[in-house]
Amino acid sequence: MFDFNDVPNSSNWIKETYGSKEVLANHLDKGIEMLFYVEENSFERIEIQNVVAALREIVLILRKKN
Numbered sequence: 001m002f003d004f005n006d007v008p009n010s011s012n013w014i015k016e017t018y019g020s021k022e023v024l025a026n027h028l029d030k031g032i033e034m035l036f037y038v039e040e041n042s043f044e045r046i047e048i049q050n051v052v053a054a055l056r057e058i059v060l061i062l063r064k065k066n
Helices: 010-018 021-037 045-065
Strands: none
Touching (some): 010 021
16 A cells, blocks of 8 residues: 655655645545536546545545554
């Protein structure tokens, strides 16, 4: 599984930009919710599903590290 600690300065970037991993996770959760309101035919269904899956994985990683 991907680990944000393997990315140089990721913890500093998260802290400086969002304050904490939990705050970033909350923003990503809101992004997932916003995808429910995308207008029809804006994207292919599989494209949206792929984005949601990626966002969900990041949220889970961020919350696991807290």
